[in-house]
Every structure is written in C-alpha cells, then in structure tokens.
Amino acid sequence: MTAIPSLAESLGVNRIVDGIAVTHPMGAPELSAVEEEIRRVQLFDLALDALKTSVDGPTVFNLDSSN
C-alpha cells in the first residue's frame, strides 16, 4: 500500500494498492474522523481483494476505478 505505485511497479511488487499520501498512506487528515475511517476501511478491503486476486506481474489496485 503506497502513494507512489509507479515506484513499487518498477521494483516488481506484484500487488500494489494506491494509497493516499506518502506521509500517511492510510490516512486522510482533511476528512472528518468518520469519513477518514471509512476511507481506511475501503483501502483495507481493496488490499484483501488484491490478495485474493490472481496477477501475472505488478498490478495496481485503485480505489476509484474499483468502485
């Protein structure tokens, strides 16, 4: 889970979840506490989905495109 998926891709990481920011990949301080927690749950769910998905090589999972 990283905010720089292109870097992870170039390193050969196979399942990459596009995170929120470099300084807080799983946080969204600009949102309300409730909204931020919802976003974190969504990202975690996306990570679990990614782990259950077959991939052939580096693959980026993105919250926006999966919804």
Place this chain on the structure above:
Amino acid sequence: MKVLHYLNQFFAGQGGEEAADQPPEYREGPIGPGVRLDQLLGDQAQVVGTLFAGDNYFSNNPETASEEIETFLQASEAEILVAGPAFNAGRYGMACGEVCTLATERLGIPVLIAMSENNPAVELYRSKVPILGTADSTGGMGEGLSGMASAIMAFVEAEDGWSDLSSLLIPKGIRLNELSSTRGSTRAIDLLLSKISGESYSTEWPLPDYDIVQPSEMESNNSQPVVALVTEGGLVPQGNPEGLNSGRADRWFSYSVEDIESLESDGFEVIHGGIDTSSSNQNPNRMLPLDVALDKQSSGQISLHENIYSTTGNQGAIPTMRRIGDEIAAELHNAGVQAVIATST
C-alpha cells in the same frame, strides 16, 4: 608468485553435504581444480597450497573459523589468495568472501574470488574484494579457471594491483566522483540526442537490478486468511526504546499487538527521517491500519497475526533492505502467516 587456493569441501574432494561441517584444513600444493589452475599459470606463479573448509563451517562458527583461517594464511606465506570458482553456490561464495576479506583486511594479502555475478555473495563482498565473473554452474569450470589464471598473470604484471584491472572484474558498485568539462544539463542533452539518433551511449548513473518475484496465490477458498501487518514507515513504540534508525536502517523490530485495540498516538510514533511525520503521529493508524485490521478480525474476515513488523525504508541500502525483508518473511512464514499487507511511505 606464490598462490594459495581456497576451495570448499566438495571441490577439495572431501565429500558433499555430509562433509559440509568440516573445519578448515591446509594441504601443500594444488588440489582438484587447483591442479589445472597451476598448469595454466605456467612459470609465472605456482599454487603452493590449498585451504579448504565445509560450506556450513563459516556460518556456524564465524569466530573460530576466522581465527583458524588467519593462522593458516600466515603460515602459508602466500603472495596472493584466490578462491573458487564458486559459480552460483551461495554458501561457497559467502565462505570465499569471508576468507578473502579477512586475508586482505587483516593481513594485506591480495585476493581474487571467481564466482557467478548471480551468486548472492557478490552483492555483499564486491565492494571489498575483487571478483571475477564465471558461469552459473560447473559447466563453466574450464573457462572459469582460464579466466582466473589470466587475471592472476595480469595481476603479476600490473603496477597498481587490481585497480589497473577493473575491466576484468565485476564492478564494485562504488560511484567515484570525477570532474567533467561540461555541465550536467549539457551531458544529459547529449546523452538524449545520442539515444534518439541511435548512436551508442552509456548512462552515468546505472540503476541497480531488482529481483523478479513470481506472484504467489492465496488459496481461493481461504475465507479467513492469517494476515500480518508490516511497514517500512519507521513505526515504533513511543520513545523508540529499541533505537530503530530514522534512515539507512540496518534493523527491524516486531511489536506484539495482542492486547491493544488500535495504534494510539500515546503508544506509538513514526520516526521515519525522510517525511513529515506529523499527520501519522497524530494517528499512527494512518501509517499502519491496525484499527481496521482488528475490526476485520472481530468480524471474522481475517485472522490477524499477533505481531506487527517495522523498519525504516528511508535511504535504505538495497542489500540491507533485502536482508531485512528476507528475515521478516522467514519469521512470518514460520508463524504460518498466509498474507501480508505492507504499507510504504
């Protein structure tokens, strides 16, 4: 020139895995591949002795092994120590690296290792000792020995030792500063123009090679995988009691999260030296989502591993990061963890 040859137990004819614990031994004259090496050297140099040890001996007895090897090296009166060819044999390569580092650093004896550039020991020792590339397997023995003999003979002739012969060797991976008559922007444009026009060009800044890792699959019917959380974000208990580095990390730590419900800011902090840590320090779950993971465990979607794992990726050296990754992965594998969620800054 008096050449001392280092071999493992297998190439010294002592046996395979059953002899891998054998302590170091010294014999006068060449043994095994050393016989051919001695012939190839002709009159310029002679293999005066052979030192050998079991593949496991170094990793199992690092201190006594070093002492024993040092005693043998001093007694041999060698003018150069050559090791291998170790091809792509990892333990053999590591032993060659240890013996040659010791010989050159403690006793000032010139050394040469022959092994494949794919040998894992290359990454660890190439900055310390000259390494000659060989094939991956013993099929390249003839070629490897010829290469060693040529390199030794070139060394005998060289005025300035191995530094004159760097083109023969695997690059040390050390970048040297040099003055150029043109500035960087000009050189960059020249490089680009050469590339566009199909002329030859070479980078000033070669990128390291990374491993290609085959994706693993989780069993599709696994409805409650054992998941571990890992981060390179420099997450530590408040006050960083174990002293995790804020950059150039050489260590990692695991922390039990069995008795906590979330990463609270009075219990954990982020000491990563390459980012603004304030938002993650307000709520460390923003770095590693333990709060959500524990909810997922309560709802039965995952079984959360009892420890979280942390190091700092900032300015990390690739070989060190690889070791840290290997060590964490081995612990997770032994603990039966089936999936890892790793957060990265």
